[in-house]
Amino acid sequence: xxxxxxxxxxxxxxxxAVAQADVDVIAAYPITPQTHIVEHLSEIVAxxxxxxxxxxxxxEHSAMSVCCGSSAVGAxxxxxxxxxxxxxxxxxxxxxxxxRLPMVMALANRxxxxxxxxxxxxxxxxxxxxxxxxxxxxxxxxxxxxxxxCAFRMSEDPEVMLPVAVNLDGFILTHMIEPxxxxxxxxxxxxxxxxxxxxxLHPDNPVSMGCFGMPEIYTEAQMNxxxxxxxxxxxxxxxxxxxxxxxxxxxxxxxTYRADDAEYCIVTMGSYGETAMEVVDTLREQGEKxxxxxxxxxxxxxxxxxxKAALGKKHLIVLDRAISFGTRGxxxxxxxxxxxxxxxxxxxxxxxxxxxxxxxxSRKDFTNIILQGKxxxxxxxxxxxxxxxxxx
Amino acid sequence: xxxxxxxxxxxxxxxxxLAPGHRACQGCAEVLAVRLVLKALGKDTIxxxxxxxxxxxxxxxxxxxxxxxxxxNAFENPSAVISGxxxxxxxxxxxxxxxxxxxxxxxxGGDGATADIGFGPLxxxxxxxxxxxxxxxxxxxxMNTGIQRSSSTPYGASTTTSPAGKKSIGQQTQKKNMxxxxxxxxxxxxxxxxxxxxxxxxxxxxxxxETPGPAYIHxxxxxxxxxxxxxSDAIKYGRLAVNSCVFPLYEVADGRHRLTYRxxxxxxxxVSEYLSGQGRFRHLxxxxxxxxxxxxxxxxxxLVKLSDQE
Amino acid sequence: xxxxxDQITWQELETxxxxxxxxxxxxxxxxxxxxxxxxxxxxxxxKCMYCWLYCPEACIHQAEEGHFEADLKYCKGCGICAAECPxxxxxxxxxxx
Numbered sequence: 001x002x003x004x005x006x007x008x009x010x011x012x013x014x015x016x017a018v019a020q021a022d023v024d025v026i027a028a029y030p031i032t033p034q035t036h037i038v039e040h041l042s043e044i045v046a047x048x049x050x051x052x053x054x055x056x057x058x059x060e061h062s063a064m065s066v067c068c069g070s071s072a073v074g075a076x077x078x079x080x081x082x083x084x085x086x087x088x089x090x091x092x093x094x095x096x097x098x099x100r101l102p103m104v105m106a107l108a109n110r111x112x113x114x115x116x117x118x119x120x121x122x123x124x125x126x127x128x129x130x131x132x133x134x135x136x137x138x139x140x141x142x143x144x145x146x147x148x149x150c151a152f153r154m155s156e157d158p159e160v161m162l163p164v165a166v167n168l169d170g171f172i173l174t175h176m177i178e179p180x181x182x183x184x185x186x187x188x189x190x191x192x193x194x195x196x197x198x199x200x201l202h203p204d205n206p207v208s209m210g211c212f213g214m215p216e217i218y219t220e221a222q223m224n225x226x227x228x229x230x231x232x233x234x235x236x237x238x239x240x241x242x243x244x245x246x247x248x249x250x251x252x253x254x255x256t257y258r259a260d261d262a263e264y265c266i267v268t269m270g271s272y273g274e275t276a277m278e279v280v281d282t283l284r285e286q287g288e289k290x291x292x293x294x295x296x297x298x299x300x301x302x303x304x305x306x307x308k309a310a311l312g313k314k315h316l317i318v319l320d321r322a323i324s325f326g327t328r329g330x331x332x333x334x335x336x337x338x339x340x341x342x343x344x345x346x347x348x349x350x351x352x353x354x355x356x357x358x359x360x361x362s363r364k365d366f367t368n369i370i371l372q373g374k375x376x377x378x379x380x381x382x383x384x385x386x387x388x389x390x391x392x
Numbered sequence: 393x394x395x396x397x398x399x400x401x402x403x404x405x406x407x408x409x410l411a412p413g414h415r416a417c418q419g420c421a422e423v424l425a426v427r428l429v430l431k432a433l434g435k436d437t438i439x440x441x442x443x444x445x446x447x448x449x450x451x452x453x454x455x456x457x458x459x460x461x462x463x464x465n466a467f468e469n470p471s472a473v474i475s476g477x478x479x480x481x482x483x484x485x486x487x488x489x490x491x492x493x494x495x496x497x498x499x500x501g502g503d504g505a506t507a508d509i510g511f512g513p514l515x516x517x518x519x520x521x522x523x524x525x526x527x528x529x530x531x532x533x534x535m536n537t538g539i540q541r542s543s544s545t546p547y548g549a550s551t552t553t554s555p556a557g558k559k560s561i562g563q564q565t566q567k568k569n570m571x572x573x574x575x576x577x578x579x580x581x582x583x584x585x586x587x588x589x590x591x592x593x594x595x596x597x598x599x600x601x602e603t604p605g606p607a608y609i610h611x612x613x614x615x616x617x618x619x620x621x622x623x624s625d626a627i628k629y630g631r632l633a634v635n636s637c638v639f640p641l642y643e644v645a646d647g648r649h650r651l652t653y654r655x656x657x658x659x660x661x662x663v664s665e666y667l668s669g670q671g672r673f674r675h676l677x678x679x680x681x682x683x684x685x686x687x688x689x690x691x692x693x694x695l696v697k698l699s700d701q702e
Numbered sequence: 703x704x705x706x707x708d709q710i711t712w713q714e715l716e717t718x719x720x721x722x723x724x725x726x727x728x729x730x731x732x733x734x735x736x737x738x739x740x741x742x743x744x745x746x747x748x749k750c751m752y753c754w755l756y757c758p759e760a761c762i763h764q765a766e767e768g769h770f771e772a773d774l775k776y777c778k779g780c781g782i783c784a785a786e787c788p789x790x791x792x793x794x795x796x797x798x799x
Contacts, residue, residue: 022487024480024483024484024487024489025476025479025480025483027476027479051483051486051487052483053479053480053482053483055475055476055479055520056520057472057516057520058512058513058515058516058519059512059513059516061468061469061472061512061513062469062472062512062513062516062517065465065466065469065472065473065476065513066472066473066475066476066479067476068463068465068473068476069440069463069465069472069473069474069475069476069477069478069479069480070476070477070479070480071476071480072463072473072476072477072480073438073476073477073480073481073484074480074484074490075479075480075481075483075484077476077480091466092465092466092469095465095466098718099465099718099719100717100718101718161717161718194489198717199716199717199718199720199722201438201461201462201463201477202438202461202490203435203436203437203438203460203461203493203495205461205722206435206458206459206460206461206462206724207461207462207720207721207722207724208451208456208458208461208462208463208720208721209462209463209464209465209718209720210451210463210464210465210719211451211452211453211454211455211456211464211719211721212447212448212451212452212453212464213453213719214452214453214707216707216708217453217454217707217708217710219712220710220711220712220715221453221712221715221719223712224712224713224715224717224719227712228717400750400751401750401751401752401754401755402750402751404751404755408760410725410760411725411726411727411728411760412727412728412732412759412760412761412773412775412776413727413728413729413730413731413732413776414727414732414759415730415732416758418735418736418778418779418780418781419758419778419780419781419782420758420780421758423758424756424757424758427758427760428755450727451721452707453707453719453721454704454705454707454710454715454719454721454723454726455704455707455721455726455727455729455730456721456723456724456725456726456727457725457727458724458725459724459725587756590755590756622781623780623781623782624780624781624782624784624785624794625785626758626780626782627756627782627785627786628785
């Protein structure tokens with residue numbers, strides 16, 4: 001495929017990216033709103049455009065299990081899911097990271113039951129915060145397409161060896177037609193070296209994976225894992241830097257928009273960042289000294305870069321897309337408050353939870369959130385969270 | 393007895409793919425089954441194993457008994473994991489990323505892992521037609537966690553979660569027939585086996601290895617600890633299970649049933665001889681044993697008819 | 703030879719806690735478990751190898767003299783070899799002497 005700019009449904013762009021990445025195994029179970037991704041992938045395979053094994057598994061739990069087996073033999077592996085599917089596969093999702101099995105997942109963020117909801121929020125990804133995967137958030141079609149390649153590069157890096165989830169908002173991105181610059185195959189080949197796994201299962205090298213851990217050794221295994229996640233950080237940066245060098249599109253763990261001289265900022269993850277930027281432009285014209293801080297790398301959490309963006313600001317208005325029941329803040333706000341705790345120059349943090357199950361958060365809503373948030377912060381009303389748009 | 397390709401221990405593969413120093417109980421016929429399966433398959437074998445006795449006794453980090461590539465991922469999913477390994481290898485070899493090589497892809501799990509928690513994944517793997525072998529080593533309960541019942545526990549057996557008591561005979565349901573369930577998937581090869589009939593077992597595993605597509609082998613694994621018999625009787629009780637027709641040795645190749653061993657008149661024994669020496673059946677009354685005998689006879693005769701017809 | 707479990711540092715573990723030392727369970731000598739051990743009447747051994755075939759530990763080997771016997775480093779004393787020997791030339795004797 002030659003370099004070309006297309007108007008394409010983001011799900012299709014993901015499938016095309018996976019094909020360009022020369023994936024070996026795709027194992028997935030259908031679930032709204034990820035379905036178009038795997039449907040298109042199965043089409044590409046059926047037409048011989050991608051030489052891969054497409055495994056239509058009988059459940060998401062088996063999808064992740066098949067991916068573990070495929071990765072363990074050193075095959076380039078891809079899957080995709082959302083919400084309940086992620087919940088069902090969560091047992092193996094944790095194990096995949098613990099066993100350091102490289103693979104890429106397009107996680108089409110969708111709310112968790114109950115009530116059943118097929119629409120978008122971040123409750124699914126927040127459920128697996130502690131699993132040890134690398135999590136990247138994307139805002140639009142181009143970022144999605146690009147980060148499939150970056151994800152494979154990061155994941156299979158011998159210094160990383162961790163599964164990577166590319167988080168994109170279900171429906172809002174998956175079903176949207178966006179302009180995407182497709183890079184040519186040559187560039188992709190240059191960027192993405194073949195997957196060479198050090199201890200891949202093969203009769204020539206009979207290793208044992210997944211031995212059980214007695215109390216005497218489990219702690220050390222966990223530390224080895226934690227350091228693996230922390231030490232992946234510079235290699236994640238390197239993967240993005242290299243992509244930026246080749247394409248001119250740069251990604252960073254924390255990206256800011258008009259934040260340098262801002263007095264206060266709104267913090268977003270995922271596609272809300274785009275709307276936030278537009279609203280900030282309008283508010284700036286009205287004299288508000290406001291900016292956007294976008295968290296692109298959720299795990300490993302970019303502590304230094306976030307602090308650099310946030311310290312010195314008066315307040316932060318953190319937009320969460322999920323509730324952590326029984327706590328005093330959404331998952332992101334809780335994380336950010338913790339990152340800022342005790343730091344000189346730490347802004348106050350006001351937390352809004354908005355857009356649960358895809359409820360529309362318009363530009364007007366963003367404006368309300370920002371301005372009301374600013375007022376709350378100024379009056380010291382920073383405890384807990386506000387569920388924006390709640391009736392009753 | 394069907395003629396086996398090997399009929400003397402001297403002609404059995406000498407290489408050991410499971411190293412000594414594993415922590416199986418004394419007299420464990422399950423680890424013996426695994427040892428024999430590996431001999432039939434050879435070194436070009438990749439094993440995905442379920443959580444359970446075999447996984448625990450062979451892999452206390454940083455120790456392993458495995459001399460072939462081995463992966464333990466979770467309890468219910470060795471079938472799915474090995475199908476992923478098979479698919480990954482297939483793709484890589486086809487695309488020239490790896491040199492061509494015939495490798496046995498084997499999923500292994502106990503009766504709990506296979507008939508209960510892993511039932512769905514197994515069905516999926518068999519339906520998808522991967523070139524793989526699934527081996528169920530059946531010791532008829534969740535032995536590793538302390539002898540709890542599974543759907544493969546036989547009627548009347550006392551386990552810790554189906555104990556024999558004043559109001560209960562122990563396991564109140566009949567053993568789930570995983571062999572016929574596997575055969576119902578239409579896969580090319582299904583077989584039962586027991587290490588007490590080692591040459592029959594080795595033959596069947598070889599056959600499974602040489603048959604393209606999914607194969608399922610169900611191995612009765614005598615567990616002295618859980619069945620409450622002497623360790624030295626492990627092989628004897630496998631023989632009793634087969635010769636009493638409680639566990640018939642047969643295969644279903646391309647949908648055709650065929651008994652590979654029929655106890656002769658001299659060898660045939662009543663089920664009471666099999667049941668009476670086992671602590672887990674100690675509480676059974678004569679009436680219970682008659683009921684069990686009637687069902688065993690009925691099921692075996694059905695199998696004989698199928699075997700003769702097909 | 704793997705370090706004892708309770709001495710390994712986190713840095714010494716392989717990525718993903720993969721064990722690369724093939725079959726290193728041989729360093730754990732399960733022979734200490736047994737309360738009985740098999741004794742072979744060497745002249746009676748017919749070298750049929752059934753004891754070798756049925757041993758769950760895979761610890762029976764051919765001795766220099768030609769008969770088959772258990773490697774006492776690993777033998778758990780289960781008694782299967784004695785029970786299955788067609789020549790009845792294996793006896794289990796108590797370890798307590």
